[in-house]
Each structure stands twice: as structure tokens, then as C-alpha cells.
Amino acid sequence: MAVKSEIKISTMSYVIVYVQDTKKSLPFYRDILGMTVKSEEDGWVELETGATTLALHGMKPGEKHPGKVEGQPIIVFSVDNVHEAREELVKKGVNFKNECEVVCEAGDHVGMSTNFYDTDNNLYSIFSMVKK
Numbered sequence: 001m002a003v004k005s006e007i008k009i010s011t012m013s014y015v016i017v018y019v020q021d022t023k024k025s026l027p028f029y030r031d032i033l034g035m036t037v038k039s040e041e042d043g044w045v046e047l048e049t050g051a052t053t054l055a056l057h058g059m060k061p062g063e064k065h066p067g068k069v070e071g072q073p074i075i076v077f078s079v080d081n082v083h084e085a086r087e088e089l090v091k092k093g094v095n096f097k098n099e100c101e102v103v104c105e106a107g108d109h110v111g112m113s114t115n116f117y118d119t120d121n122n123l124y125s126i127f128s129m130v131k132k
Helices: 023-031 080-091
Strands: 014-017 037-039 043-050 051-057 075-078 101-106 109-117 123-131
Touching: 014 023, 023 037, 023 043, 023 051, 037 101, 080 123
Parallel strands: 014 051, 075 123
Antiparallel strands: 037 043, 043 051, 101 109, 109 123
């Protein structure tokens, strides 16, 4: 039996990614992925990604990464063409886990994605719908 909640989530406002050093990680997100910096302070950077803000949270020296576990959620970025985006990111030195692969089908289109790592070894995915 479903229980009705009084809470209604309206928007996912932030996704926080832990990095060793925000100053060293920022060029990857700004220069390689093309994100716009919304704000920056010591140990915290906010990047514009549309409706949701991606925040880089710097860790203290020796601090254990809280999110490095098998089966953790993967942040997926939508792109116009996953093949072209992957090719461009490879040229910029981005390390990919896999080739583009079909993840869903919808009529005369297929959803394709591929996974890549940032400079702190956080795993991400890019996705687009492609005509069959």
C-alpha cells in the first residue's frame, strides 16, 4: 500500500561532486566540458548546467572521498550528438571507460551513452538520442 507524502520535491537544485582540489579540477569542467562558473570561493565552485547546479566540493588533505563506492549513481549530461561530443572530449584528453552504446530505444531513435572520468576519477556519462 502506497503512503502519500506531504513533501513535494520541485527541482533538483544541486549535485555535489567531491574533488581533491577545486582549483586543479575547475579547468576540466570549465575549459573541457564548457560549463560556466556561477560562483567560486575557497574549496567550493558552482557550475551552471541548466536547472541544476553542479558544485565542486574540495576535500581536506588526507580526507577520504565519501562517494567512491561500487554502484554509486552516475551523473548524466545531455548533449546534441554523443558521438561528436565523445570525439571532441577524447581530443581534449578525457579518459573514457567505454565506447558509445545503445541504452534505450524510442520509435525511430535510440538513446546512446558513454562514460568518462574527470581529473579526480569521478565517473560521468554523456547521452543523446540518435536516429536509427
